[in-house]
Amino acid sequence: MDGFSIAIIAAVVLIILVLVAGVKIVPQGYNYTVERFGRYTRTLTPGLNIIVPFVDAIGRKMNMMERVLDVPSQEVITRDNATVKVNGVNFFQVMDAAAASYEVNQLEVAILNLTMTNIRTVMGSMDLDELLSNRDEINARLLHVVDQAVSPWGVKTTRIEIKDIDPPADLVESMGRQMKAEREKRATILESEGRRQSAILEAEGEKQSQVLEAEGRREAAFRDAEARERAAEAEAKATKMVSEAIAAGDVQAVNYFVANNYISALEAIAKSPNQKVLMMPLEAANVIGAIGGVAEIAKEAFGEPTTQKRSSSRVPSGGNKEG
DSSP: OOHHHHHHHHHHHHHHHHHHHHEEEEOTTEEEEEEETTEEEEEEOSEEEEOOTTTEEEEEEEEOSOEEEEEEEEEEEOTTSOEEEEEEEEEEEESOHHHHHHSSSSHHHHHHHHHHHHHHHHHHTSOHHHHHHOHHHHHHHHHHHHHHHHGGGTEEEEEEEEEEEEOOHHHHHHHHHHHHHHHHHHHHHHHHHHHHHHHHHHHHHHHHHHHHHHHHHHHHHHHHHHHHHHHHHHHHHHHHHHHHHHHTTOHHHHHHHHHHHHHHHHHHHHHOTTOOOOOSOOSHHHHHHHHHHHHHHHHHHTTOOHHHHHHHHSOOOGGGOOO
16 A cells, blocks of 8 residues: 555544544433533534534533432431431422533432432421421422522422331321321210200201290180180170060070070089989979979069969869858
């Protein structure tokens, strides 16, 4: 081989080396930093990029996709001196490749330690009951604190989630007894409240019943009074009519009045519970006879002697005349 051929081969090799050193292909999801003589100059984005060969060099290859950092389990002492074991996950994304490359050393280790420290700080300021029931609040507080801390590093913390909170076994047992007692207390309160409502409703119903009963008695008394008033009016009217008839000299009215009262008296005596045997003239003839006797008394009261009545009613017999 002559010198010309060697020169051509050397030129081709040099061109290849220049192309390899000057042309950089960045894959999607990554950013490359460019250093010139060890100093950061710019950032290469995904795709085909050209740098100055043998002067510029690739510094850091930074993953720009969202990543998940597992936070290992650690013991946390709460505000009420309860010791629990806590673990979680941290979701973060590099937003500035240069800051993430040159502002912090070992980015993932720094984020992990920062997250664990803030977990102890945030959860240590809460009681155990708050710790177990307010996970959303814990996650929000951790996210706010950690995101502010990693912002100068060109990192965005998207989510922090607490996975497990494990209290000691004796504490879990005590919490179970407390929960049982609390539920029994609630059941007792609800049962008492039910009895109270039942008693109130029963008393209300009894009150309404008494009101209705009193209304009924009042209405019945009003009806009875009205009936007695009408009966008294009728009796007074009948008595007035009989009195007027007697005053006018109507003997039949006297007979009717006396017979009616006589029959009523007999009916009352018959219905009396203390009377078992009645020795009275209850035949119709006797009643009529009694009425007749009363009528005779009435006639005498009106001025008609009973002797005249008797003499007029006798039939004269011819065989008894005296000579």
